[in-house]
Amino acid sequence: MPIRVQILLLPETMLSTLTGPLDLLSTAGTLWPLLMGTEPQTLFDVELISSTREPLCFAGGLTIHPQKTLDQAGPADVVYVPSIFITPDGELPASVSLASNWLSKQHSDGAMLCSACTGAFVLAETGLLKGLPATTHWAFGELFQQRFANVLFKNNAVLVVNSDARLTTAGANASWQDLILHLIKSTANERVAEETRRLFLIDNHDSNQGAYSHCNLQLTTADKEVAKAQSWLQANLAASLPVEQVVQQSALPERTFKRRFKQHTGMTVIAYMQMLRIDAAKTRLVTDNDSVEQIASDVGYQDPSYFRRIFARETALSPSQYRRKWK
CATH class of the missing domain: 3.40.50.880 (Class I glutamine amidotransferase (GATase) domain)
Incomplete structure (x- = not known):
């Protein structure tokens, strides 16, 4: 049947x-x-x-x-x-x-x-x-x-x-x-x-x-402190200790800020920053000829091996494979 x-x-x-x-x-x-x-x-x-x-x-x-x-x-x-x-x-x-x-x-x-x-x-x-x-x-x-x-x-x-x-x-x-x-x-x-x-x-x-994905860079309109943090993170991909810096800039208690950030973006601050960095790396891999190591450094990863692991986890491709696929 x-x-x-x-x-x-x-x-x-x-x-x-x-x-x-x-x-x-x-x-x-x-x-x-x-x-x-x-x-x-x-x-x-x-x-x-x-x-x-x-x-x-x-x-x-x-x-x-x-x-x-x-x-x-x-x-x-x-x-x-x-x-x-x-x-x-x-x-x-x-x-x-x-x-x-x-x-x-x-x-x-x-x-x-x-x-x-x-x-x-x-x-x-x-x-x-x-x-x-x-x-x-x-x-x-x-x-x-x-x-x-x-x-x-x-x-x-x-x-x-x-x-x-x-x-x-x-x-x-x-x-x-x-x-x-x-x-x-x-x-x-x-x-x-x-x-x-x-x-x-x-x-x-x-x-x-x-x-295949491309991150959504729209800032929330419901929380100005979260929007301010989103804007700062997008402009400072290579910043060290980004979570600590946006929490400090918000002048909010850490737990309060993190809760509000996740409420309005659907992810933690570190996950959001990682999304921005990987997305920027994708663009660089396709649009210029810089080495993987240089791109990793420019988007905030000083350890190229760690960058490769994170990139592969997010895309199921190595940075070099991604470049060959899309460039």
Whole structure:
């Protein structure tokens, strides 16, 4: 019996994370055998589920017709949530609340839930990710942490699998490929996943999201002392003892300042400084020809070996690999 997969279709769905997975799941087990002259086998029964049966119109005039409503959808083995468009202010579409209730029911009925990119916001609204690791698009990491503080957020992760909880989240847009191949491998078999990879020319990610991300340098408008510290840190990457200096400049008790800084930025002062330094190093590695040692020193790391370890931890690439990848 084919594996029952339901794809949640919202008016705000980003189509690249819908149509690609639809192609892979619809052809897994059939197209490769047809090309190779062997017996095809339909492995996945895929349905598009939405709150209405009315056609949904997307950018460029593309219209998609859902096959069933949320009320009509029966039980599923897998429910997949594509990415959705989220405005910079973080306001979630009204459709998310209704969808999250439906997702909770499908999960309680035994379905595996998975999301791509900002689809993690829909999944997290169910409350099912509480206390579990998860990821989403790197640019929405701060917003995700502020909205779902009880989720163990993994900003650099491409794919986070919670097998026992039947919950999986994928990172920025193209990581849907990693998610769908994992889905095929875990629910069908590894051979079909590899055939699908070859057929659609999909490579493994040789790095994590940290190799693609760029830090958000927007200053908070809600706390002038935190904004002042953010500005100073950005202008003084190579400063020694940066935490002590911004605490002193704030004239606040250390614990108070650190609490307010994390509240408004989503990270500790030292983590924020490290983000700025690594981001500056990424730019330098691509835009000039200075040695790794010189760049490390300029962004605040006097020990090149330590810099290389931190850089590799954040990007899954060495500085030299990063330079070759992007320069």
